[in-house]
Amino acid sequence: MLINISGVFRISVIIENNVVDIYNSDKWCIWMSNLKNYSTSTIIQYMKSVERFFIWGCHNPQNEESFPFYLAHYRQALLAGFVIYDHDEEGNEFILCKSQQLSKKTINKELEGIKSYYRFIDESRLFDTLVIDQRYESTRSSKGLLAGIQIKKSDDYLQAFGKREEFLRAFRTPKSTEESIKAFPFILYDKLLTHAKPRERLIFLLCGACSARIGQTLNLTLQDIDFDKKEVWLIDPLSDQKDQYGIPRRKWLSEVYGIDVKSHIEHSKKDFRFKYPIPLKREPLFWLAEDKYKDIFFKTLLEYTASPQYNIARIKKVPHPFIFMTISGARLTQASVLRSMKNIFLKIESDLLKRKKLMNLGPHSLRHMFGSAMAEIYALTGDESLIYVCKEAMGHASLDSTMIYFNMLPETKKKLIAEVSRKIMDQKQG
Structure with missing residues (x-):
């Protein structure tokens, strides 16, 4: 969920009864507002995109694939739609995250949000720190977003999006018509x-x-x-x-x-x-x-x-x-x-x-x-x-x-x- 503290949003998720905070998501919010001059609606949209990607990543190991291929895997999941389940303390199953089938145009916007977060991490020189809460690292260290982010400074953003050319290109969508x-x-x-x-x-x-x-x-x-x-x-x-x-x-x-x-x-x-x-x-x-x-x-x-x-x-x-x-x-x-x-x-x-x-x-x-x-x-x-x-x-x-x-x-x-x-x-x- 997004927690609003005096106009600054932070991403916080409860997974397996642990509170997980996306590291420096509040500073990312300030970065988008003050440095990029994004509107509040855009900031919320981008932060929800990263929250969704994080939850999906925690339940889908990255394995040996490179980060661009991992993003492509996630993009296909958005295209098909997905449901992520979790369990409470008593073992009861509940829906943690649900994404309906998205259009290619909407998926491109989702990836822009993820790209914005990685750009912030890159510019802030934060790749050599842990990107999510220490309490959760031990249980999910080999999966999803953690495995993709805990690498050398700047490499992740550059691998995924490149300095001049994106390796994971946006979906081609039809041009606007007269209508x-x-x-x-x-x-x-x-x-x-x-x-x-x-x-x-x-x-x-x-x-x-x-x-x-x-x-x-x-x-x-x-x-x-x-x-x-x-x-x-x-x-x-x-x-x-x-x-x-x-x-x-x-x-x-x-x-x-x-x-x-x-x-x-x-x-x-x-x-x-x-x-x-x-x-x-x-x-x-x-x-x-x-x-x-x-x-x-x-x-x-x-x-x-x-x-x-x-x-x-x-x-x-x-x-x-x-x-x-x-x-x-x-x-x-x-x-x-x-x-x-x-x-x-x-x-x-x-x-x-x-x-x-x-x-x-x-x-x-x-x-x-x-x-x-x-x-x-x-x-x-x-x-x-x-x-x-x-x-x-x-x-x-x-x-x-x-x-x-x-x-x-x-x-x-x-x-x-x-x-x-x-x-x-x-x-x-x-």
């Missing part, structure tokens, strides 16, 4: 903007016309806007990335506003997690239909910052630089933006809205709309440079993420085929 890309229809985008109040309109413009994630959008400050050049930047508040004036963001927040984004309760919510850079390189945001939507953005920004609501909110609380606020001066949350978006959906009369079940969509669907719109432009022009522009604009580290939009949209394929067919027919007739 999994819930993009807001571009045809309704202007209606969404028209019905939105200035604050929400700015957010929808950044998410839709610039492909920003909602968490990134909510970190916008006036410091990130160049009114003369009409440029907008989005900067991770936890990073040392410099703003347009050459000031590191984390330093600026600390020295000017006294804000430590990592520990300050109001600013450390997962609503404001930045995730990845956008765009991919340090440059201003890209705009879809730049002349139109950038112009709307800057006009709306002047309207919003001049409004009584904005200025009243600005003086109600301890100052902070983030421009998206509630009337009380608190930072606007993702849940609040989602509610506003749903309310606007009710005002938009459209058969498409009902047919596509768009009431299930949120702000992230606007980011998908950006990618889908870029694919449509590509279908009309055939300009392959648009694929790479889209990759940079959306902040994708891998081209595979971008190609989901260009490869999987039936409308794009149809338009490309129609365009090529027309050109072929024109050549024949000529």
Whole structure:
């Protein structure tokens, strides 16, 4: 089980009436939170993965197989599903651990959790210590996780995952299809903007016309806007990335506003997690239909910052630089933006809205709309440079993420085929 002590989790298991603690699991929890900036849900998921692997390992000897093969053995067990039994003091059998059949995609996540723990052990130089409780070592020293871990420093992680190439590769899973890309229809985008109040309109413009994630959008400050050049930047508040004036963001927040984004309760919510850079390189945001939507953005920004609501909110609380606020001066949350978006959906009369079940969509669907719109432009022009522009604009580290939009949209394929067919027919007739 996971024991929560003041927000720090520890893995503790009772096996054969012995309490077994995964060594330094509490420090691993802190490592994931502070060094890796993982969310609480990810930390819990990873720790449960290691707990499951540990219990399974205690009942399945490693024998002479190498650790990568041992992991592969465990992976097959997850694929098939398994049940681990134990006995109480009176000899009664009970289920200690049960895992249903998991999909390959879920199994890959399970192994990521195990990999994270081994990486922590490797970086902490803990391989030459015992990894679980001393009381249990004598009874299980030749089995499972113990046998795999009690080897020379770093070897286990490097054997299992390698420095550059993993020996135990993740399962290949099908690429996302168009059905999994819930993009807001571009045809309704202007209606969404028209019905939105200035604050929400700015957010929808950044998410839709610039492909920003909602968490990134909510970190916008006036410091990130160049009114003369009409440029907008989005900067991770936890990073040392410099703003347009050459000031590191984390330093600026600390020295000017006294804000430590990592520990300050109001600013450390997962609503404001930045995730990845956008765009991919340090440059201003890209705009879809730049002349139109950038112009709307800057006009709306002047309207919003001049409004009584904005200025009243600005003086109600301890100052902070983030421009998206509630009337009380608190930072606007993702849940609040989602509610506003749903309310606007009710005002938009459209058969498409009902047919596509768009009431299930949120702000992230606007980011998908950006990618889908870029694919449509590509279908009309055939300009392959648009694929790479889209990759940079959306902040994708891998081209595979971008190609989901260009490869999987039936409308794009149809338009490309129609365009090529027309050109072929024109050549024949000529």
